[in-house]
Amino acid sequence: MHVQEWLETVPPLAIYLLVGLVIGLESLGIPLPGEIILVSSALLASQHGEIDPFVLGACASAGAVIGDSIGYAIGRRGGRPLLAWLGAKFPRHFSEGHIATAERSFQKWGMWAVFFGRFVALLRIFAGPLAGVLHMPYWKFLTANVLGGIVWAGGTTAVIYYVGVVAESWLKRFSWLGLVAAVLIGLASLLIVKRKAAKAQTAHQEAEPAPVPAGD
Numbered sequence: 001m002h003v004q005e006w007l008e009t010v011p012p013l014a015i016y017l018l019v020g021l022v023i024g025l026e027s028l029g030i031p032l033p034g035e036i037i038l039v040s041s042a043l044l045a046s047q048h049g050e051i052d053p054f055v056l057g058a059c060a061s062a063g064a065v066i067g068d069s070i071g072y073a074i075g076r077r078g079g080r081p082l083l084a085w086l087g088a089k090f091p092r093h094f095s096e097g098h099i100a101t102a103e104r105s106f107q108k109w110g111m112w113a114v115f116f117g118r119f120v121a122l123l124r125i126f127a128g129p130l131a132g133v134l135h136m137p138y139w140k141f142l143t144a145n146v147l148g149g150i151v152w153a154g155g156t157t158a159v160i161y162y163v164g165v166v167a168e169s170w171l172k173r174f175s176w177l178g179l180v181a182a183v184l185i186g187l188a189s190l191l192i193v194k195r196k197a198a199k200a201q202t203a204h205q206e207a208e209p210a211p212v213p214a215g216d
Helices: 003-007 012-028 034-047 053-089 096-109 112-117 127-133 138-166 168-174 176-207
Strands: none
Touching: 012 034, 012 053, 012 127, 034 053, 034 138, 053 127, 053 138, 096 112, 096 127, 112 127, 112 138, 127 138
């Protein structure tokens, strides 16, 4: 079943909670399709008056901010052993190359890596935990976290909702295009991050000293 078709069978209150929960878990560090759920729900709100876009955007923003904050606390407490454990359990998402790329972003941009990381599919799951591991001052993290969460979640909701209102009749027949666009954008950002991660991992391996033969 299409994601949006399934959402149409869910009561509005459950949709608000679902959006907040999925985005919160994704922001905490669990790979979930938060952006797809948000786009689908915003499109649904533009076609059905029962779903309030302001409440939807508020729930999405709250989930993003709270999830990132919990991820920060877990990362600060778990430190680098947590990243190593996650790398062993989820090598596809928490590989050394991905972590190296995210860490370089933090070193270059500081607190703004949290803000801009919200708009990149893969970096969304790193921002909170990695900020905690790197012991970013909490006030800096919280500022970027709140701004990023509101701009990304609230902005996405507003844009998709108003596009849906303007082109309601068109979207009723081709609403799947919104999901396709969201997926393509997510895949493009993921491929960019993966390419950077691969380069970072290669550079890291080349920088490691060669092992000293036994007996020397």
